[in-house]
Amino acid sequence: MSDYFIEGLDEPAELSGAPVLELSGVCAAYGRIEVLHGVDLAVGAGEVFALLGPNGAGKSTTLNVCAGLVPATAGAVRFAGRRLNGFAPDKLARLGVCLIPEGRGVFPNLTVAENLHMMTYAGVSRSDVEAKAYERFPRLRERRTQVAGTLSGGEQQMLSMARSLTTDPALLLLDELSMGLAPLIVEELYGVVKQIASEGISIVLVEQFARAVLGVADRAGIMLHGRVQKIGAPSELEEQLSAAYLGG
Amino acid sequence: MMETNAAVPNPVAAAPAVDGQGAAAPATTASHERIDQFRSEISRLEVKVPEDKGERTWLIAGVVLLVVGGIVIFGGYWGASGTAKVNEQLPYLLSGGLLGLGLMVAGAALFVRYSMSRFLRFWLIRDIYEQRAQADRIVESMSSVEDLLRAATRPRPKGD
Numbered sequence: 001m002s003d004y005f006i007e008g009l010d011e012p013a014e015l016s017g018a019p020v021l022e023l024s025g026v027c028a029a030y031g032r033i034e035v036l037h038g039v040d041l042a043v044g045a046g047e048v049f050a051l052l053g054p055n056g057a058g059k060s061t062t063l064n065v066c067a068g069l070v071p072a073t074a075g076a077v078r079f080a081g082r083r084l085n086g087f088a089p090d091k092l093a094r095l096g097v098c099l100i101p102e103g104r105g106v107f108p109n110l111t112v113a114e115n116l117h118m119m120t121y122a123g124v125s126r127s128d129v130e131a132k133a134y135e136r137f138p139r140l141r142e143r144r145t146q147v148a149g150t151l152s153g154g155e156q157q158m159l160s161m162a163r164s165l166t167t168d169p170a171l172l173l174l175d176e177l178s179m180g181l182a183p184l185i186v187e188e189l190y191g192v193v194k195q196i197a198s199e200g201i202s203i204v205l206v207e208q209f210a211r212a213v214l215g216v217a218d219r220a221g222i223m224l225h226g227r228v229q230k231i232g233a234p235s236e237l238e239e240q241l242s243a244a245y246l247g248g
Numbered sequence: 249m250m251e252t253n254a255a256v257p258n259p260v261a262a263a264p265a266v267d268g269q270g271a272a273a274p275a276t277t278a279s280h281e282r283i284d285q286f287r288s289e290i291s292r293l294e295v296k297v298p299e300d301k302g303e304r305t306w307l308i309a310g311v312v313l314l315v316v317g318g319i320v321i322f323g324g325y326w327g328a329s330g331t332a333k334v335n336e337q338l339p340y341l342l343s344g345g346l347l348g349l350g351l352m353v354a355g356a357a358l359f360v361r362y363s364m365s366r367f368l369r370f371w372l373i374r375d376i377y378e379q380r381a382q383a384d385r386i387v388e389s390m391s392s393v394e395d396l397l398r399a400a401t402r403p404r405p406k407g408d
Contacts, residue, residue, distance in 0.1 A: 018287075020283055020286065020287075032384075045280040045283040046280050046283065079286075079290050080283075080286060080287040080290040080291065081287075081290075082290050082291065082293065084290075084293075095286065095289055095290065095293075096282070096285075096286045096289070168282065169282075170282050170283055170285070170286030171286070199282070200280035200281060200282050200283055201282060201283075202283065
């Protein structure tokens with residue numbers, strides 16, 4: 001059983017200049033099974049942080065904790081220096097924390113335009129949402145009236161990203177962006193990720209197949225057995241990846 | 249080596265990291281308008297935490313009121329003791345005694361309220377922890393009993 005902690009009893013962090021996202025000693029569980037056993041990481045402004053690791057390491061759970069979908073049972077989840085453990089996912093989303101889940105999460109029975117219109121809840125007009133999306137992903141304009149379920153995997157991922165970006169996120173959490181996509185499409189999407197990061201948005205990328213993502217990331221971490229085992233520059237981690245995956 | 253950032257004082261710097269690498273975020277020199285907006289929105293959030301500055305302030309205020317009340321009472325006694333006339337002692341009694349007593353009662357109430365709430369919070373957490381541990385132990389015992397029963401009632405293969 002994980003240790004119980006009392007919200008707010010630890011020292012408040014320095015707010016100005018604090019990392020956009022910071023996890024310290026974060027534990028999380030599904031029922032009685034603890035899957036995160038003290039995750040530590042920090043993501044700065046405009047930084048692309050790649051979280052890598054084999055299947056079952058706890059990468060997606062870490063993202064879900066960041067997005068508020070899974071509560072942290074211990075440790076601190078801080079955004080811009082403020083501890084926001086247990087903050088509702090919708091409130092985090094309104095603040096600018098945006099999760100693109102594994103499997104893209106598009107509405108398969110709605111058209112591309114209708115999928116984009118779903119993001120008008122924040123008070124942005126339909127035309128603005130569409131204009132923003134098509135500016136970044138011109139291919140979606142051609143598919144405007146096509147039902148999302150019939151798009152290719154890459155186009156669905158584009159739609160998912162476009163939809164998220166129309167909400168003007170400050171922190172983008174991308175879960176398995178490359179899953180099931182052709183290398184060329186992945187490269188194209190990583191190009192977009194780079195572009196987004198250059199606009200000042202912080203990005204956490206979770207990937208199982210790591211090599212490609214290391215070219216995009218400013219820093220990377222290897223996650224194993226519910227803990228971030230190594231953090232460093234992508235070039236350093238690249239050498240250690242195989243050993244980490246094979247338990248060497 | 250991992251990048252470090254003097255501009256980002258990182259409380260996770262002490263976080264466990266392998267190969268001498270911390271978890272600190274790298275330097276951010278570029279202007280990040282959206283991030284600045286995010287930071288400002290986060291800083292404006294009203295997050296309810298059990299032990300915020302307000303709670304501690306009230307606790308200190310309670311102690312201060314207790315001390316001030318004591319001083320006022322002592323001042324009242326000091327003034328009243330300087331005269332033998334009852335009509336001259338009355339103002340001291342009223343302003344010193346009653347006011348001092350009122351301050352002390354208010355101070356004690358604040359102190360008890362805010363120190364007890366902290367104590368009760370710990371007690372409550374402890375109680376929940378114990379209850380959960382107890383429930384885990386019960387479930388564990390029941391599982392082992394269940395396993396034993398299953399093993400005992402399992403039909404034996406013929407020929408045994």
